[in-house]
Amino acid sequence: METIQYLVGGLANTFTFQTLLYLIIGVLVGQIVGILPGLGPVTGLALLIPMTFGMDPIPALVMLTGVYYGAMFGGALTSIMFNTPGDAAAVVTTFDGYPLTKQGKAGLAIGTATIGSTLGGLVSAVLIVLLAPLVAKLALAFGPAEYTILIALSFLLIIGLASKSKVKSGISALLGLMLALIGQDPITGTPRYTFGHFELLQGIDFVVVALGLFAIGEIISSLENYKEMKDQKVGKVTKIFPNKQEFKQILGPIRNGTLIGFVVGLLPGAGATISSFLSYSIAKKSSKSPDSFGKGNIEGVAASESANNGSVGGAMVPMLTLGIPGSNSTAVLLGGMMILGLQPGPMFFTNYPEIAWTVIVSMFVGIIILFLMNTLLLRGFIQILRVPYSILAVSIIILAFLGAFSVNRSMFEVFLMGAFGCLGYFLKKNDYPLAPLVLTLVLGGLLEQNWRRALSISDGSYIAFFQSPISITLLVIGLLVIVIPIFKKFSKKQSGGKEINV
């Protein structure tokens, strides 16, 4: 009953002129950054966060969340039309989306992707409504010790799941933690890693790092593929919606994909990319015509798109209820929330029920707006693909400059952003995943604070971390996260290098 009241309140808030306007702006910007090759939700969020300075938290957060799921929708378009995924999550959509384009069925692929994304997004929003309050209630039992272990566990998961090289993931995470330390120590006031620069006493602003890594870094790396992007031609789009038989065919992959997406999205570090791969492989195994996968099967498109949109809801649950983001997009979103003066976590639903429920309800409305946009304005969006990448790159650099300058109205932040752009380029070029860095940067301060608080409560005794059942459960999970890959590697060696499924 209480939930229904909150939902009604959220609906009323969403349908105010200001919130609705910013919701439309958010999903539109998200859709556009998703469409544009090389850009994804993170770049869109990083560019839009500076615009929210001084804004009312509800429309600001509704807009930022809209960018996140809007970009997931838009990502399919370039994957299908150009074989160029907007971000990693849309890679799987290229497997069957692009072959369909080559067969002259781009419209059908886009229509399937839109239906998959819409249903995936809507069902995962329903699952947030059902699950988030329960997780928030459970999270109220978390003290500083449990929080410290939970954050450390999320770091372990993101290192373990995010990349090919765990060493590089670890380095990326530790670099993020180091960056989080810059500034005055919150308890004693001792300056750390400021090297005499008073500008660094307040720490490095998250927006500066996000803009550097994801906007500037992205543009520098994408310049290497400039010729490919320049040579792309936009094909014709005809029939958009699948017929009755095709619709029946895609319902199964959409249902499975949405659930897989949501569950995988709950795990830190897994998110949209892993869920879309998993959903695709399950769709292929359960299909009547598995051989046609990779050659232009709409089931493949539906499976991938429903999973990556389903993962949005999954990733939102730990972010809103525990303050733990599951991906780099939610990490940037969390950073944006902190800038707005909001602290997601167990108390978020208690302290800010109006904001929490408005954001959730706005997701339903936003997804419906995106569905309408993608069906009614599809030809307009396709025109965006004709914008030369050169203009886009120059505009993004200028917007990033303005965003970094807006933080403190100082050129120091602008140069710092440039330096982070170089770091982002270097890391990307050498296969270092950026997600661990962003996650640890956002949560590093919280980890240290909770660690110190836990020790302070127990008079400096580390026994505090082994006292409660929650701590012990989390520690056991952490131990399994470390031990299972070692066991798997050992078993693989024992079996002469053959793959063993554990």
Added chain:
Amino acid sequence: MGMTDFRSGLVLSVISLVSIGYALSLPQGITNMGVLQPGVFPLFISIGLLIFSIILTIQGLKGKKKQTEGIGQFNMISLLQNKSLLLIAGIFVYFTVVLFLGFLVSTIIAVFISIHFVFKHKLSNSLFITLIISFGTYFIFQSFLNNKLPEGILLTGIIQ
């Protein structure tokens, strides 16, 4: 990746050693009140980074042997990298010019140079794009978002 990993491993090892030295200069241990001193967490992280950097260096060293082929590819990559380095240099030059000429004038110059000379658009198109991007962003931020943009040391008071 072998050689690159080896080099990055070495650089990161040096960074972590410097960081360990710095962390040790901060107060360490736990106070009588049970409060963790500000140097403890940085020390943990720096030691962690050192361990990972050493592993990366060793992995890079192992991978070096496999890098005998593909020298031609290396040249190609380094050529592309130069293009990126040029862009990085260009970005920093633009930021520096803003300090002297302010946002509007520097942006007009930077956008025109990039669009016309680097990306080879026609003169008329370049002029049109330059004006739209420069004035568009200037008015959105300065007038709509009320965000005072840098005027530049040389042009302070002239453009306002």
